[in-house]
Amino acid sequence: MVNIRDVAKRAGVSAITVSRVINNSGAVNSATRERVNQAIEELGYVPNTLAKSFRSKQTSLIALVLSDITNPFWTTIARGVEDTAEKNGFHVILCNTDENPEKEANYINVLLQRRVDGIIIASTINDKNRFLMLKRHALPCVLLDRRVDGFKCDTVVSDGREGARKMTEHLIRRGYHRIAIVAGPPTISTAQERVEGYCQALRENQVPIDEGLIVRGSYRQDNGYESVKQLLKSDPRPQAIFAGNNFIAVGALHAIRELGLRIPEDVALAGFDDIPQGTLISPALTVVSQRAYEMGVAAAQSLITRLSGKYRGKAREIVLATDIIIRESCGQVRERP
Amino acid sequence: MVNIRDVAKRAGVSAITVSRVINNSGAVNSATRERVNQAIEELGYVPNTLAKSFRSKQTSLIALVLSDITNPFWTTIARGVEDTAEKNGFHVILCNTDENPEKEANYINVLLQRRVDGIIIASTINDKNRFLMLKRHALPCVLLDRRVDGFKCDTVVSDGREGARKMTEHLIRRGYHRIAIVAGPPTISTAQERVEGYCQALRENQVPIDEGLIVRGSYRQDNGYESVKQLLKSDPRPQAIFAGNNFIAVGALHAIRELGLRIPEDVALAGFDDIPQGTLISPALTVVSQRAYEMGVAAAQSLITRLSGKYRGKAREIVLATDIIIRESCGQVRERP
DNA sequence: TTGTACGCGTTATCAT
């Protein structure tokens, strides 16, 4: 493949002159520039980013490590990351971990070898040891959506605790008191925070906390389905169910339908994470909505700012607000006759 | 950063020996190997993929160029691509073009510079000239979902023509005769094929083709909304609407609702591309479903096979079947009184 | 304004 020297030869200049033309660095006589550009054209020369990266130790590559791009929440985040990266001349490598710690560890390893400029990661397990190598090699990193205890690192999260608190309070105001929460994995910070917000709201409103109404499991649909089926068998059954994420909500929806119960008349349903076209599903879900696109943008911007050297201070945390979206799936508890 | 020679020095061997240990290439005395591994450990050496790529001219990087990862259809495809890539030791660079030819051209250019091993692309415009540089540099390429006239290249598509034909025939059998189709951009092969399948079904069933019932535009939701609003104002209005993709279908749904019409009693609605949780939306949409995940897998596999040198023959085309999923949004036309 | 010399980390080739 034709390289910078071939172009130089053809244009009758040296390689460095060609380099200067390509990168607009240094001053080049306009006639010389003309000849160089012509040579580039004629030879179909394409600069080799690889060689450039090798030399400069900058790949302009950032990795986005998340559980599953198929989840609309992550998709939206990914779009925010990609848009921001593209605007700043970076490319994004996409990595799905499926909440599998081994897969994640392997990705981190390989990304390190690849010398990506930085990593944006929603880690599947709350374990700072996982990031030792990143730290050791001073690879810039942004924690996205999930905190990791004891790992000092720029972080972008939603205020899940407050979101859960507001939603729970909303349910209480509507008259629901036996509210079950189907939370995610106890190891993941988002799940913990949502349970905390839920408990806080109960306490603040003098509603007793019933441990039996707090279920922890995976963020997958099957967990939502199974847990809700189980919950709804109890007597008295919960008046409302608060799903820890969008997949759990969908599982819950199926479980409730299968039991022949009506929403919200028989049992109310609230969720975390909005679903695209949420207004089209029936019943439309009341949810705590995260600003996913903004999270992606913030994470990418945070990372890129670090990379640019514009900010060298200590780890920063960005907390985005959540929004309560009230739709049909939560009603109003009728007064007891 | 510590390099292969530092490791070599520490282990008291030469660089090439370290290389052989890392890559399991060539024979290395087990004691020597032991010492090398220990040195790697002690120094925290991380092999430099960049240098390797530079030397070997293989980046193990493939690019996925599509319009918008936010569309569940593309998301699913992306997951198929990433899974397959990961299994084979490749990484995926994600590129959103937003159906913007300039953005696409720019991506192709930069990816070429980056020396990705191959490109999987759903091109936004049917123009083979766009691919001249790829051809010139013999960069392996797979066309995904959309054909490009005159560009010989491995291709993975759905049989959209047959899908549209089957769906249209289904509607006719249900008694719908004034069927409007809101197709995508006339320049994109999928939109063309879907219109062809639609026309074929009408012809085969002796239903006259009315050009006024064929609307072409973008694949965006706003086009679905506007076009359907327009269509439903005509007299007599269409009995059924066939949306060219999922976004158009959602736009159509909103338009129909806004006009206060019932689905399917007043107007039936069918779509192309299923929506995740399609059964939850109300009314559940009857759709032509594409095997998106399989498309992604097939495209990645196709590309990787090329890259491995296992197949050097001429361009191949993989056509995946589509599935008709019948749900509530299409009914049965009542006999005229 | 333009050029020379060198080094980045790895591996292929050839040699021992």
Added chain:
DNA sequence: ATGATAACGCGTACAA
């Protein structure tokens, strides 16, 4: 089984 040397394409430091 192990090593010496060169080469990949580019940009920086320095020189002219």
